[in-house]
Amino acid sequence: MKIMWTTTLYEACQKNEMNVVEASDEPQQPFQLCQQCHERLLTYSLRPIEWYNLAVLHSPKQFLLHDDFYGEDGQAFQLEEEVIITKSEKAPTLQAVRHDLESLLDFSITRWFLEDDVIDALKQHDQQKILASIKSRFNETEHAEVKSRMVRNRG
Template sequence: MAITDFCEACKRNEINVVEASDDPSQPYKLCNQCHERLVKYSLRPIEWYNLAVVHSPNKFSLHDDFYEENGEAFQPEEDIVVTKKDKAPTLREVRDNLESLLDFSITRWFLEDDVINALKKHNNQKTLSSVKSRFYVTGNYEVKSRMLEIVADVLGASASGWVRELWENYDEDLLYPISWATASSLPSEEGLSNIFEQLKLVGEKELPIAAFTCLHRFRSSNVLDWIESTSTSFNDNWGRLASICFPTWERMKTWLNKGRPLSLIALDTMANCVKGYGDMYVEQFSPKILCTDNYEVEPIINDYYQKDGVPRVKMKVARIMENKQEIFDKG
């Protein structure tokens, strides 16, 4: 975390080169040797790691086309000699030290369960203090985003005060990660109100994917109400989002009766409850259509098909009929 005049990669030599990165406001600051290895995709693991802590592994020169998650180069343009001291830290080595663990979390492509569980073993208030400090000291979007992911997956309600501050000083570039943090830290109605207000500013074409990204963690029937009042055209993401928000059969009937786009969204919502449908993210929630009168399903869906028999509807109806037991739940 300390800002020094030493090379960001090796942390030993003085800075000789300032190399532009994807972010013009955050260039790489390197010694001559590390600069040469950077441009030749030949960084040692610890050098890659140190740069990833500052710049995130999503920068072009650091990303997974060139390096594994342990910092080993895939396609170096020069030979690399890696000694024990040149290896990147492992989770086992850093998990007991909060600052080192937070560094490690930034270098991961995704914030996965092993890191989340390690962070949960630390004091929430100390973690929050460090997360806030890192958030404000960096201008790097990916690092800021990772800090908000930690709020979402580790800190939850203990960070509610800070999340409210972030909404008061809202940065539109951070809508997605602020939304994730909001879902875990604020009461549902309060959080959704903030997000719905910002989604009003999103264009019609981008809205469905923005809505899914912002709202999927809430899993709230209020989201279904919002979809019903907001969607103006069909998009796959409406059904993805609806399926994980505890949809009822009564609502599916209502949407079918309203016609397009809600009728198509209803069919997609039901189809998304089938394992192997193609959406691994949705599948992990094992979505169901709740409170179903099983005797109604087939006649009502077939009746809709008679009115709207296009190939897409035919395919979805067939999938739903073949998987009724998996999709519909009386509870």
């Protein structure tokens, strides 16, 4: 586990400055976290929205985000630290994101499997806009799992 210290943006809480880079399954795209989120990541105690934000960028199949530790709604199963979760710290639902294409694509990445309800929601959007967004996302990520989901979304 390699930790580097720097200051830039954040990925999990999207509130604090990033000051920890944690190795991920994809060496070219490590987790970028604040100290508090880093500690929660390592203790399997992320808040649902933190898990969601990381899963969108890194895929829920990353070891530290895996379904052994979290549900698709970001609920921690094996937390080592007690975490209080407010309503604003819950992960988005399909109902909440279905009408916004970018949010819906984010949501699709966090699913373990691309199920019919998500596919049906995607079909409600303009196919050219979906294709453009998927191409952009595919080219911007280093994560094989995220790339794979983008290819499946296109199909």
